[in-house]
Amino acid sequence: MLEFVIAFVSTLAPLIQEGSQQAGSSPAIPAQAAAALAVGLAAFGAGYSQRGIGAAAVGAVAEDDSLFGRGLILTVLPETLVILALVTVFVVG
Amino acid sequence: MSARGEASNYEYVTARAKSRRAALFDADDYRKLVRMGPGEIARFMEESEYEAEMNALGARYSGVDLIEYALNRNLAKHFNDLLRFAEGKLYDYIARYLRKFDAWNVKTVIRGLYAGSERQEIEDDLIRAGELPERTVDRLLEADSIEAVVELLDGTIFGDSLAAAYEDYEETGVLVPLENAVDRAYYRLLLADVPAEPDRATRLYVEFLEAEIDFRNMRNALRLARSGADIDPAEYYIPGGPLFSAGELQALVNNPDQLVEAIRSSTYGDDLDKALNDLDAAGSLIEFELALERALLEYSSQLSNRYPLSVCPVLAYILAKEREVDNIRAIARGKEAGLSADEIEEELVVQ
Structure with a gap:
């Protein structure tokens, strides 16, 4: 999991540096693209945390059907991360 | 059932184990059970968790035997489930x-x-x-x-x-x-093949098993010390627990007071304090052993609450389930032998 992130960053970093040298004064990642990245990464984090919560919720529901509602709520709670990250789009845009 | 290198699914298994642990009989159920006769206990079990086993075995057995075999079968079913999930x-x-x-x-x-x-x-x-x-x-x-x-x-x-x-x-x-x-x-x-540098989960698990081995050694040592039997303690010593080494145990068995003192000053001392006082006062080994069981259960549920995403909740469930089966068996056999409700209650380990 973590290795992928590190590999992703280490391949991206030289590209960005190259880009910034060519373009001179303008930023490597335009503001809107950075906001999009923020939303994407937040969604990624939310998804990763939902993996564990979802597994636990399914386990609990398998034992006791009445826990379905509670399990569903807890499973979607990390979605709030994405909504918060979405704010950056409006701040930038 | 599990390939090497596969990731562990702690979330799923602990959720199921914890849910099942919550469904075990509680103190109220036991209070009801000790006041029933064997037939009533069987009927009570038919309406609970043990329904399927009681029905499957009902044709072949009756009375206390039926209860005992149903308990064993139910235990096997749940533990096989755990292995299937994990x-x-x-x-x-x-x-x-x-x-x-x-x-x-x-x-x-x-x-x-x-x-x-x-x-x-x-x-x-x-x-x-x-x-x-x-x-x-x-x-x-x-x-x-x-x-x-x-x-x-x-x-x-x-x-x-x-x-x-x-x-x-x-x-x-x-x-x-x-x-x-x-x-x-x-x-x-x-305790074989434990990685040299265990991560947190493994360390907890090893801690758990070491506690189990320590308690077993403690029990054996106390039994030997009390009975005064001429048996070499090394024969029954189980290596791996941090509390005693083989040599220490050998020396302590011959001196019960020092043995109790050694347990009191160990890491388990706090949990066992009451039990050790009882032992000093009454000299009853049975009560002390039950207190040991109680302390092990308490310790395991403590670990299970402190580290929810590890093997601890699963093992805490396994121990609690084993205890429940032992408790119900003690009640059924005690009733069969004509013990009074109070006498049976003393034999139970209820959390």
């Missing part, structure tokens, strides 16, 4: 502990053959919760001599030590070497 390392951790039922089954088969029991009788006493596949257990049942059992187990964890002990058995004609071999094979593997 993947990766978690499976390995659970299987290590549950192999104690393999040890139990092997010992039961050997004892049954030694005593010349019927196949059905032996089969009823098995608890099929371990790691040995169904087919192997069935073939063990079909074996007609102890030698055949030893041969069948060749290649399993019990193979080597049983084969070595079989010669002893042939010479002496008593079962002790074979049973010792089975037990030692189990305990040897309990």
Whole structure:
């Protein structure tokens, strides 16, 4: 999991540096693209945390059907991360 | 069931184990149970968790036997479920502990053959919760001599030590070497192959098993010290616990007061303080052993709350379930023997 992130960053970093040298004064990642990245990464984090919560919720529901509602709520709670990250789009845009 | 290198699914398995733990009988249920007769207990169980087993076995058995076999079967079902759910390392951790039922089954088969029991009788006493596949257990049942059992187990964890002990058995004609071999094979593997630099989950698990071994050593030592039997403590010493070394235990067995003092100053001292005072006051070993059980349960549920995403909640469930089965069996057998409700209540370990 973590290795992928590190590999992703280490391949991206030289590209960005190259880009910034060519373009001179303008930023490597335009503001809107950075906001999009923020939303994407937040969604990624939310998804990763939902993996564990979802597994636990399914386990609990398998034992006791009445826990379905509670399990569903807890499973979607990390979605709030994405909504918060979405704010950056409006701040930038 | 689990490939090596597969990731563990702690979330799923602990959620299921915790849910099942919450469904175990509580103090109220036990209060009701100790006031019932064997027939009522059977009916109570038919309306609870044990319904399927009671119905399946109801045609063949009755009374306390029915309760006992239903308990065993239910235990086996739940523990097999755990093994079925778990993947990766978690499976390995659970299987290590549950192999104690393999040890139990092997010992039961050997004892049954030694005593010349019927196949059905032996089969009823098995608890099929371990790691040995169904087919192997069935073939063990079909074996007609102890030698055949030893041969069948060749290649399993019990193979080597049983084969070595079989010669002893042939010479002496008593079962002790074979049973010792089975037990030692189990305990040897309990803490074998633990990674040199364990991560948090593994360290907790090892802590858990070490506590279990310490408690077992403590119990054996106290029994020996109390009974004053002339047995070499090293024979029954189980290596791996941090509390006693073989030499220490040997010295302490001859001096019960020092032994109690040593336990009091150990890390378990706080939990066992009350039990140790009782032991000093009444001198009753049975009560002390029950207090040990209670402390182990408490310790395990503490670990389970402190580290929710580890093997601890699963093991806490396993211990609690074992205790429940023992409790109900104690109630049913106690009723059969005509003990009073108060006497039975003293035998129970309720959290």
